[in-house]
Amino acid sequence: MKPKLLLLEDEPASRHFLCLAAEALPAEVEPAATVAEARALALSGAHALWLFDVNLPDGSGGGLLAWLRAQGLQTPAIAHTAAHETAERARLLAEGFLAVVTKPLTTAAWQAAIRDALKGPVAEATSGDPRQDTGGAEPADTAAVWDDTAAAAALGGSATNVAALRQLFLAELPDARDTVVAAAADGDLAAVRAALHKLRASCGFVGAARLQAAVAALQGDPAGDTALQRFLSAVAKTLEAAAAADDGGGG
Structure with a gap:
């Protein structure tokens, strides 16, 4: 019988990628885009594992986990985040997550984290494949627009999945750009960082190398x-x- 997983991720391209990778385990995945939606689904108590994004528009993965624990639910949970700081991973582990995975990451790394969590306690935080996060290693104005090799690696070599995920990413990109521009115009640096935080992970999943470097x-x-x-x-x-x-x- 396939395990049933609850995935909380508000960014559409990231949510699609994480669902595809988890379903290929195989597993049954219930996706949620908001803390409120995830809370309602989690209360069913029917999940083998929770997969919570850390930063959501209506709250945080850590806050949701604390609330669910207060209701007496003890389902194991993994945190996924685009933050790479060691202190952030340590904080999330202290909040009760079994493991922390850093986006973007490969299908193999995501699946390995899920398998480990389903087996039992995980000793330490798990990070994604560093090759999937160029993080500005190459200047934004010289990097290739698309890194097809990285995208294929992230999606298990499936050209169909790469194409589908890129279409979703491109459809959302103008709104993401406008959010950054509006926040910058208002001098709201926290909002700028929040928008970039989500966009950076999506860039890695679809191989948008030049944009990922510019975001970093x-x-x-x-x-x-x-x-x-x-x-x-x-x-x-x-x-x-x-x-x-x-x-x-x-393509």
């Missing part, structure tokens, strides 16, 4: 006009490349 640079300098302009340029290049591929019938 803007995270490091959220008030910088140069970093913001490079981010906007990377968004434009990513959308242009997708449009050109569609016009030419390519």
Whole structure:
């Protein structure tokens, strides 16, 4: 019998990737986009494992876990986050998560974390494959727009899944860009960082290498006009490349 998992992730492209990878274990996955939705599903008590995003628009994965524990539910839980800081992983483990996985990550790393959690206690935090997070290692204006090798690796070599996930990512990208621009115009650096935090993970899943590098640079300098302009340029290049591929019938 396939284990039933509850996945909480508000970002559509990330949620789609994490669902696909978990279902391939095989497992049955119930997705939730908000803390409120996940809370209602979790109260059924029918899940073998909870997979909670850390930062949500209506709360936090840690806060949800604490609330569910207070209701007497003891389902094991994994936290998934785009934050790479050691202190953040330690905090989440202290909140009661069995393991912490860092996005973006490969299908294999995600599945391994789930398998380990289903077997029993996990000794320490688990991070994603570092190759899936270039983190600005290559300048945003010179990196390739798409890294097809990284995307294929993240999605288990499935070109169909890569194409589907990229379509979802591209559909959401203009809104993500506008959120960053509006927050920057208001001088709300916390909102800038929050929007970039979610976008960075999605970039890694779909292999948007140039945009991922630009996002990482803007995270490091959220008030910088140069970093913001490079981010906007990377968004434009990513959308242009997708449009050109569609016009030419390519992928």
